[in-house]
Amino acid sequence: MTARAPLTPPGSGPKRGAGAPWLLSAPALLLLLGLLVIPLALTAVLSFNAFDGTRGILPQMTLANYAEVLGDGYYHEIFLRTAGLALAVTLLSALFGVPETIILSRMKAPWRGIFLIVILGPLLVSVVVRTLGWAILMGNNGLINEALTALGVIDSPVRMLFSMTGVVIALTHVLMPFMVISVWASLQKLDPQVENAGLSFGASPFTVFRRVILPQIVPGILSGGIIVFALAASAFATPSIIGGRRLKVVATAAYDEFLSTLNWPLGAAIAVLLLIANILVIVAFNRWLERRYRQVFDL
Template sequence: MNSSRRLSLPYGLTAPAAIVMLAFVAIPLLLTLSQSFYAPAADGTPAFSLAQYGAVFGDPYYRGIYLRTFELSAVVTLICIVIGVPEAYVLTRLSPRWRAISMFIVLGPLLMSVVVRTLGWAVLLDRGGLVNTALLKLGLVDEPLRLMFTFTGVVIAMVHVQVPFMVLAVWTSLQKMDLATEQAAETLGASASTVLRRIVFPQAIPGVLSGGLIVFALTASAFATPAIIGGRRLKVVPTSVYDEVLSSLNWPLGTALAVVLMAAVLLISIGIGRFVERRYRQVF
């Protein structure tokens, strides 16, 4: 094989994937972006307009929806970190047999539709559901808790949906960890908390960062769970986009909401990633 063919081989191998990405990702995104800059004129023809972006940034109603969306994403991400990091650490310490069983339990929810899982949570969180029934029988509450159509209910369901992604990301990072470093630290007299803080956690930070960004982005763009558990009372950006595009048929405003959400998630992810990496270098 001559040098020119050898140099062109990687481009040929990646061409099919690049064409698929261009056709099904890049072009739809560009069409969505272009749609957000146009609104019907008086005669019905499309005309360039920034009015929809003015509404997104200037209307307190939409600002509140974005604030609620990012608050939900941040809370779900933090809870997933608290649950997922210890779980991933335990997985690395299990025997191969029990690790396989535990991984199946962790990944099991991903094998069914998110709609099915969310409907299951709707049954559990209802006023007459299993959660309230158990709390009442245990005497922990005097009346059923209001969990459906609330922020708390959406957080509970979203954590169940997103925590496997955090566990997988952290577990992948911890797989590269050399167990001999922990044993050496313990031999030198380091306590268990010191080993976790100075040896285990620094090596888990890349997984925590990648898992956190994945969970944050997926939560911010989630539609099914907020729509079913939150209903009409707890609107987030994805459900607002759905309403504007399919209910009100206001495509320019709906696409503008989607573009602002995508840009905001991208900027927040990049900013958090750089901040964590900078702090990681300074501390460790």
């Protein structure tokens, strides 16, 4: 008689292909490592280097760059201005983008596809080109001032170029498509029969929107708000073109340190602090959002 091999329970044998996911994702991981992680790490290391106006970057490590940024009221004002700019752009993107997306979702074909392309089409154009277009419109002799003067609304041109108002308007136009995309994704999951049921029970359209539609698209609004806030806080082209040299934000301040004063360590410290501030805001907002929705679903 031949001896039979002992039976092994399922799953107890050697696992095959355990490293396949890592092998398949290796090209993407290497690309992420080479294009994002390593440059950020080198920037962080550079921010600790000392700097001398005559000798340039020194090999000594110091915290003087961070102490200068954190202890100087000039940089405090720049960071506060950047936070206010990002918050204003986020609120305006939600204020105009959410109704725009709701109206767009109620359109019939082919108008819905046409207007969706019109709204998202600017993403195909360079942000520099769009910002230069706004600079032409906002000039003292631009189309906006000329139209307001012709209508008798104003007597003299309104200063929009090289002002915070102009930066907010242009940056809202640049970033609003990201809010529309996020809210659009939430609206696609919304069952229209739920809205019809609320109307059939005698609720007004405003009540149905406030009690039925809005709670279901809030995740999309909040997700779009996070994206818009992060992009607005780190925006460079629009604030530098519309705001000019006087109206500095964090990105333009870091740019000036890199290319004007050639103080690369200080510019790197500003960039790292901006990254940390963005991460803290996003993580804190996500934690608050998860806690709030966990409480809602537990109820």
